[in-house]
């Protein structure tokens with residue numbers, strides 16, 4: 001009955017680790033290396049041929065990849081923990097919108113910024129890929145900040161799993177002071193998550209800003 005999370009410090013597995021911790025579901029973490037010169041951990045390749053984290057192995061053996069799918073799945077498993085609005089809740093639409101936006105727009109822009117060489121066949125083009133990714137990220141964070149408005153959380157006054165996902169991506173920005181100047185609401189949202197008593201140690205271990 002144990003959920004097994006394949007994780008690596010400082011990566012997108014942190015949101016799944018956080019939701020697992022809040023869920024109270026029995027779980028354990030398997031720490032794997034992803035970017036070693038010798039290639040990803042063979043244990044990871046066995047469950048995800050792309051060599052990426054997070055991966056969640058369900059108690060009945062099913063393998064899940066994709067951070068947003070895992071987050072949505074886990075949060076729905078424990079409705080009593082109030083990590084996600086149930087489908088009949090009008091806030092469900094906003095919850096799904098931001099979850100998909102973070103996973104399909106912001107996260108890939110971060111990846112292009114951190115690993116630009118993967119997104120061009122021209123070694124001289126990596127810098128331009130990175131610059132374009134930074135501009136795109138700024139536009140995407142502006143959309144997110146506008147959606148947040150003056151609320152403490154993306155769904156209003158109550159924290160949900162999508163805030164944890166957002167806080168992870170905000171935390172990956174190296175220039176936190178610059179982010180605070182331009183998007184103070186996003187930094188405040190990230191700080192609400194990083195100061196949560198259950199999430200703080202997870203944030204700390206994953207080298208995310210506190």
Ligand SMILES: N[C@@H](CCC(=O)N[C@@H](CS)C(=O)NCC(=O)O)C(=O)O
Pocket residue numbers: 010011012013034035050051052053054065066067068103107111
């Ligand atoms: N779409 C995937 C992306 C996962 C991903 O890119 N994970 C990164 C860490 S943040 C990784 O494992 N990178 C290693 C690699 O791509 O070789 C998700 O949302 O889970």
